[in-house]
Amino acid sequence: MMTNSERRVEFSFRLFEGEVLKRMFIVVLIGTASLNALEIKNDLQAINLAGSERMMSMKMLKDYILVAMNDTYKNPKKDLQKTMERFEETQRALDAYVKDPEIAEQLKKVDQMWNNAKNMLESPPKKEEALKYLKTMNILKETANEATVLLTKKSKHGTSQAVNTAGRLRAISQTIAALYMLKTWAEDKTRSSMEKVMKNFRNSLDFLKRALKNDTQAKKVLKNMEKNYLFFSMMEDAEVFTPILVIKRTNRMLKKADDLTRYLVKKQTKGGE
Template identity: 30%
Template sequence: MYCMPGRIKRLGIFFLMTVSLVAADIQSPEEAVDIAGKQRMYTQRMLKDYAMVGMGNTFGDPGKDLQKTIDEFTDHLASLKVYAKKDTTKKSLDEIESLWKPLQKTLQETPDISKAGKLQEDLEVLLKAADTATKYFAEESGKASGEIVNLAGRQRMLSQRMASLYMLKVWGVKDPRFKTKLDDALTLFKTSLEKLERSPLNNDEINTLLAKVKRSFVFFEMMNRSNSKFVPTLIYKKSDDILKNMNSVTQLYVKSESK
C-alpha cells in the first residue's frame, strides 16, 4: 500500500513522541533499575510460556501472556534507551537490541520442541546481557538502594527461571545441564532472599511479603528434591505467586528511595 511521505513523517513523529512518553514514566534511577531488572525476568517468563504453549497447557493463558511479555520487553527496551545516560549503559542496551530481534521472531512462531533447547540457550545469553545493563543502571543510581532494587528485582527473574527450566524438563527437552542450572538458581534465590531479609530498608510490609515468598520457595526446594513430576499448572502458579510478591517488594524499595 502506498504511503505518502507526509504521512510517514507524521508517523515518525508520533513514534518518537510515544517512546518519549514511555521514557518519561521513569522518574528516578531506582525506577530505571527496576525496569531494567524486569527485562531479565521477561527472558525467563517468555521461555516458560513458550514451553506451556508447546505442551498444549492453557493454564494462565500462556499464549496471550507470551505476546504481552514480548510487547513489554520491546517497549521497556525503547524506554531504557531513551533514559540511559552513560555510554557503557547505552552500549549494553544496543547489545540487548541486537540479541532480541531474532529471538522476538522465534518466540512468535509456533512452539517447537526441537528448537526449545537452542531457544533456552539464546535467552540465557539475552538474560546475561540484561543483567549487565541492570548493573550499569544500579551504578548510575549512585545509591545503596540501587543495589537492593537490583537484588530484589533479580528474584523475580529467578522465580521464572526455576519454573521455565522445570517446564522444559516436563515437556521432554533433554539437556543434562538443566539440573545444574536449576540447582544454581535455587541456591542464588535462597542466599539473595536471606540478604533481603536483613536489609535496613525493610519495613513491616516488606517483611510480610518476604515471609510469603519464603513459604512459596519451600515448594521449589521440595520439587527439586523429589523424584516425582509436579504438574505444570502448579509450577506456573507458585512461580507467579513469588513473582507477584517480589514485584511488590521491589516497588516498595523503589518508592521508599525515590521520595
C-alpha cells in the same frame, strides 16, 4: 430554501468542523499514547525496569513452551505476545533515559540479543531444540542483567542494590517456572540450571534479609519468599509435577517480588515506575 452562497458557507463550515474534530481526535490519541508509554524519572526506576527484562526473558520462554505443549491455562499465547510488546516498550524507555555511554552500549547488546530471541519466539517450537531455546533466552537474561548491574553501580541511591536484588527475585520465579516446563522436553538436562537458580534464590533472600532487617513491610514479603524457597527446594528432585501448580505458585511469587521492588523504589522516590 438556501441560496447557493449559503450552501457554500455551510459546506465550508462542515469541512472546518470535520477538520477540527479530526485534529482533536489525533491529540487525544497522542495524549493517550503518552500516558500509556513508560517514562523513567530516576535511577531506581531505571534499575527496576532494566531488572524486569530479566524476568520477562524467562516468562517468555515459559509461555513459549506452554504454547508448544498446547497448554491453555492463563492463555500463554496471549501472555507471550503481551510480554514481547512490554519488553520492547521497556527497551525504548531505557534508551530514552540512559545517557551514560557504557550503559547505552550495553543496552545496544540487549537489543541485539532481543532480535535473536524475538526471531526464535516467532518461529514454531521444536522439542529437539529445547535446550537451544533455554540458551537463547538465558543469553538475553544475562545481557539484561549486565545492564541492570551497571545501572546499580552508577546509581547514587543507597538502596539501589536492594532494588536490583528484589527485582532479581522476579526473574528467579519465572526461571523456575520455565525450567519446570522444559523438564517435559529436556528431562534431566535442566538439573544444573535448576541448582544454579535455587542457589541464586538463597543468596538473594539472605542479602535482602540483611539489607532490609529494619523494614517491617519488606520482612513480611521475605517471609513469604522463604516459604517458596522451601517449597521448590523440596520439589527439585520430584519426578512428577503438576504444571498448573508450578505456574500458580511462581506467578504468586512474581507478584510478591514485583510488589517488593516497586515498594522499595517508591520508598526512596516521590513516585514509582
